[in-house]
Amino acid sequence: MELFANQVLAGIATGAIYACMALAVVMIYQAIDHLNFAQGEMAMFSTFMSWQMMQWGVPYWWAFILTVILSFAGGILIERLLFKPLAKAPVLTNVAGFIALFAIVNSVAGLIWDFTIKQYPTPFGSSPFLGSQLISTHQAGMIGVTLLLLAALYFFFQFTRIGLAMRAAASLPESARLVGINTSWMIALGWGMASAIGAIAGMLIAPVVFLEPNMMGGVLIYGFASAVLGGLSSPLGAVIGGFLVGIFENLAGTYIPGVGNELKLPIALALIITVLVVKPAGLFGRPIVKRV
């Protein structure tokens, strides 16, 4: 029983990583109705920017805030330059764009900062949290930041006019324009926010997985799995999905013989497929119902 409890706790700790990334995934899905395959690479690039600032002597939290702001602006810039011209193009064209962006960002990061693994600091320390060996203060801090981010997003979408306008633009662009909403800028704003959230995720994940251009590969797949499990239309679902994937992954690794560390990633992929078959809207997503 103690083993079980410990594995659940450890699962929650890793789940925080996925939850954070899943939030960024849901954010972009809300804005553009696609998944952005370059999301992880953009987050990685942001994390490198913050690392570079710290190398130049900028204190952690200043680098953190500056990176979030720069990533927000960068996300908007990418949308304006690359994806606005593709707005009316078929989905596959956009997918090709995402993959191109993935490759470009990854290579540019490698070119600037090379592919050696780098240490990345944590602001929360890495001692055991409340005396537990399974969860560190960093992981506890990460869970805290994720929940804070979730609360902020909920408030933004439910109680601000711009949040309402963004939801309207995402659900029915033509009607949104007919009430005077500039839907094109709402999409750009969605990119900016997703990029900023991704940057936060990257900076929190980097102390755990270490900093290098390929750090987000696996994490993004888990992020997708979490978002799909929780429901792509629900930020709360994404976070809960993240924790569930973390727990599930740990328990499967412990109790199913032969799974071990090597087969953990396929589990995430199997989970995506299972959810899509059994409950396509996810646990908390709103199924798309139309009155005919």
Place this chain on the structure above:
Amino acid sequence: MTTMLNVKDLRAYYGQVQALHGLSFSLNEGSLTTLLGANGAGKTTTLRAICNMVRSTGVIEFQGKPIGSRSTENVVRLGIAHVPQGRGTFTNMTVEENLQLGAITRGDKKNIVADIERMYDHFPVLKQRYTQQAGTLSGGEQQMLAVARALMLRPRLMLLDEPSFGLAPLVVRDLFRIFSKINREDKVTILVVEQNAQLALELADHAYVIETGRIVMSGNAKDVANNEDVRKSYLGY
């Protein structure tokens, strides 16, 4: 009497297909005008062209200023509310959120709450359902919501695209009575596109008849209603 909307030589295209062939008409301030025509005559296209939702050429002037090059959202921001065919309801949001969205471009936040109350006076059924998801409303209720949402803009001009479509006759009567009231009390100029010619001609003070993308008749609503061709083609007697 000043002109609210002036349209000259309007041509509209869907890809290679031309839907409007040089349409000209104008709306006086405070008038309630109806645009009649058979299926495919170009009624909806005319409304969509005014809001720049379809590629078009020609002159469109609103209160004397050309608006043809403005994007849809910037046309709306001038005070032109468009209730589209199919109502354009935000079905996964609540009734109240739909009304809030109607006023999303307005700067006078403190008047918005009062305006929502005014909408509940016009349409009491919406008040009972304000926390309900708009997609769960009946067709007539959704049409009322669409009109209320358009009014939340405090428009100078309201474009209504087949508001009677798919509704029970009694509901349509109610709705048209409200249009009349809005036109008189709130001084909103209204252009209504209708297939239900009889009702539209009772309500309107001016009428245009459109056939294959051209205006073929215009005049006082009563005169148009008494015209023999119109009676045969649109009123059925």
